[in-house]
Amino acid sequence: MKIGFYSVVPLDDKKNWSGTMFKMYEQLLHLGYEVVWIPRVCFTKREEKTFKIIEKTFNKIFDRGYNRHLFIYKAKTAARRLEKNLKDIKVDVIFNPTHVNDFAYLKTDIPVVYLNDANVAQLLNYYHYYSGFGILSKIETKYLERKTLKNATYSIFSSDWASNFAVEFYGLAEDKVKTIKFGANIIVPKRIDFNKNSTEFTFLFLAVDWIRKRGTLAFESLKILREKGYPVKMLVVGCNPEIKADWVTIIPFLNKNNPDEFREIQNHLLRSHFLFVPTKADCTPIAFCEAAGYGLPVISTDTGGVSAHVINGYNGSLLPQDAIAQDYADEIERLINKPQTVREYSENARKLYEKELNWENWGIEFSKILEKLK
Structure with missing residues (x-):
């Protein structure tokens, strides 16, 4: 099986997502899969300028924050570019860790396996950088995340906290959602001495x-x-x-x-x-x-x-x-x-x-x- 791994940087970059992306890539190779890098789509300077105009316009009209990572115009632009890029790549499955925006409108016959450590909807007003968004931006965010999850053949999360939310909030079929916990991103000793100094x-x-x-x-x-x-x-x-x-x-x-x-x-x-x-x-x-x-x-x-x-x-x-x-x-x-x-x-x-x-x-x-x- 040939896996297309969608990532911002090359797969051998050990710093990507604190080493988590590399560890997943390493395991796929260890299990004998052929893994190819599908670089994340890039936007032109003109497109980036348009994105900023949309954000600033929203800020000005509603006097609220705007989720610059997840909005419909950007998602449609990304999907068109990704569909074009996929024409030159022959893979059996696309592995998409964390990228919601680019896959919401993607049309492909290739199965997509999505992975994340949370649903973006869970992070709204939970993480500081997902706080302060206007109500329309929140609706748009959830709409796009729902589309990405619905379009994925399987969705994998690292905790039941996230998996259960995807099923209950977005109505995903339980057999299409799986919890697989992450591991340690450093070398772990084969044996541990549990007898530590107890004077301090x-x-x-x-x-x-x-x-x-x-x-x-x-x-x-x-x-x-x-x-x-x-x-x-x-x-x-x-x-x-x-x-x-x-x-x-x-x-x-x-x-x-x-x-x-x-x-x-x-x-x-x-x-x-x-x-x-x-x-x-x-x-x-x-x-x-x-x-x-x-x-x-x-x-x-x-x-x-x-x-x-x-x-x-x-x-x-x-x-x-x-x-x-x-x-x-x-x-x-x-x-x-x-x-x-x-x-x-x-x-x-x-x-x-x-x-x-x-x-x-x-x-x-x-x-x-x-x-x-x-």
Whole structure:
């Protein structure tokens, strides 16, 4: 089977979608499929100018934001160009991860398998960059997403949170929607030592978005515990907040594609006791999959697709969206005082990784869908 992989950049780019696109490409090759890159359509300068005029006109008339990524004129323009490009490409199936706009009006006899970590409709007023749109823009967004999902032969999501929404909100047939969880985008050790030093506890905040992942809330929670005399430390990797405290270590950026910096990331995961990211909004945090691979319990928020990778009371703790710093501090204090529970969470995290939070499992489940298209 020959798969056409629709992507903005070449498939061997390990940075695309934080490495997730490459991992999917890698698995398809590993399973023996022939995979060709279908470059995402490009627009002319004149078209881009027209798009901006449409956006500005909407802003001026309605005094509201406009979804510049998803609107009918742009979708029709993209579909015409993609149909033209596909005439020169011979594939058995088109794999379309994340691109809604370009496929809404696409007319093709080639089966399309769509993949995403959420429905755009779920992100409206959930993610900050999908907030503030006018009502007509929201209607247009949902209309186009519905068309893309209806046109796809199968739609795959990384959590039941997203899959169930597609079925219930857009009325998709359940047998055309599949949940396949993502894996870790870094190398995971074959064995984990669950016997860690318990004289002090390191809480890893691994994220690039300090605001959305609510790093300040994590800091304030641990500060409460410090003031109560608990030997807790915070390790921030991926962002550079303005925090001055001798018990907080900040490493602004580490490149997974750099061997030395990658080993540094591994060491932080191995030496930390918890991954503590009380995120405000999330679809599929890959860092949670990576934490599972390193046997690291996760403390986070029960929001979005987080519960697909962190099972409350099994491999971590998920608090309500309105939980405050004191709530997180109380939960952490409870865990620190129950070392056996923490060890069980750690062991369960690794089990969860080996069972489903790995790319090998993703490839096997994805291939089952491809086999139905033969």
